[in-house]
Amino acid sequence: MKIYRGVDKEKFEEYKKKGIPIGENFTNRLSGARNKGSCVIKLEKTNKFIQDKTQNKTFKRLNISERYYKNKKIIKRFKSKCF
Numbered sequence: 001m002k003i004y005r006g007v008d009k010e011k012f013e014e015y016k017k018k019g020i021p022i023g024e025n026f027t028n029r030l031s032g033a034r035n036k037g038s039c040v041i042k043l044e045k046t047n048k049f050i051q052d053k054t055q056n057k058t059f060k061r062l063n064i065s066e067r068y069y070k071n072k073k074i075i076k077r078f079k080s081k082c083f
Helices: 009-018 030-034 053-061
Strands: 002-007 025-027 039-044 049-051 068-071 079-082
Touching: 002 009, 002 030, 009 039, 009 079, 025 030, 030 039, 053 068
Parallel strands: none
Antiparallel strands: 002 025, 002 039, 025 068, 039 079, 049 068
16 A cells, blocks of 8 residues: 655655654545645555554544554655655
């Protein structure tokens, strides 16, 4: 499964230099990530991620298929696209 994170260009440049820090939010919907910033980071979901249960409860109640994940390790390599 692919997961995404939307960020602005300043934060994107910082991520390129230092990597993505622990505890950043990722979503399984591309449209959800694009609403949060002009640059979208795309990753494959691996064991580096845990589900964000507090945010996911709301989406389950509303029957929306969007889910949130947090990274538990610093991520140095990632694919990205700026719009």
